[in-house]
Amino acid sequence: MRASIFATVCVILTCLGHFTASGRPIAVWAVGAAFAGTLGFAYVLAGHERSLATIMGGLLGGQFVLHTLFTAGHAHHAAGRPVVHDDDASGGLGMTLAHLLAAVVSAWWLRRGERGAWLLARLAAGALLRPLLLSLQVAEVLDGPAVVPGEAVLPRPRSPVLRHVLVLRGPPAGALAR
Structure with missing residues (x-):
């Protein structure tokens, strides 16, 4: 969707710019080729967030390709006969x-x-996925083994360094809890 909107806006603005600069219409085949090429290029790049340098490089290359294509569209527009350029529309x-x-x-x-756009996508994904992840965590807790207080036997540490370490996490056991 993003690629098609980008290609449409890009080709329309480029057509308007070239028509304004030259005063001549652009051949339909050139507009169609420009749209197809821009759509394909934008579709390939639309997969993830792009940096300013990538966007700038793509636009500079796209400007060159579209200018060349539309200049050729101007030159061969009049019934297939070349039109001589006497203005700045072909370069300069x-x-x-x-x-x-x-x-x-x-x-x-x-x-x-x-x-x-990518910030909104991340926020939307977080808002949609958070309940799913919470439900999976709740299901994992509910499906786990039942532990009855007082019956849990802690394994003794196997390392000689940890032999004399007391584990003080959790609620007090037995009579101290009352």
Whole structure:
């Protein structure tokens, strides 16, 4: 679920950015390929919490791949004929800085969301698993052997060092308890 939402938002924002920068629509095949690739990549990485460095690296690589794919989608959009690029949509310092800024801001934002989502998942798992674990502990105690007070015989220590050690844990035995 997380991967599909991420892929949808990522591809829509990238399409809007490229359309705004170039003024030309992007080929449907490029949008479909971008969504499929982003979904697959996000699905592989969605298994556990990721660090800021991992998120940043993935976004920088993704920015490069999506830019290249959408630039090719621009070039071959008009009935299969190449369109000559006369603006900054195909590269250049402005486009590079825009992609870098988008990756840095997105990585920071996604890391905060990632941390929050995994915190909620841990809290939910704890809230759901705690009663189960308690019930298993209660069942273990109930299924254990019955010990009658006064009948318990403590084994003598086998080590010569512990021969003279008194065990003072537990309630007093027999007459001292009254």
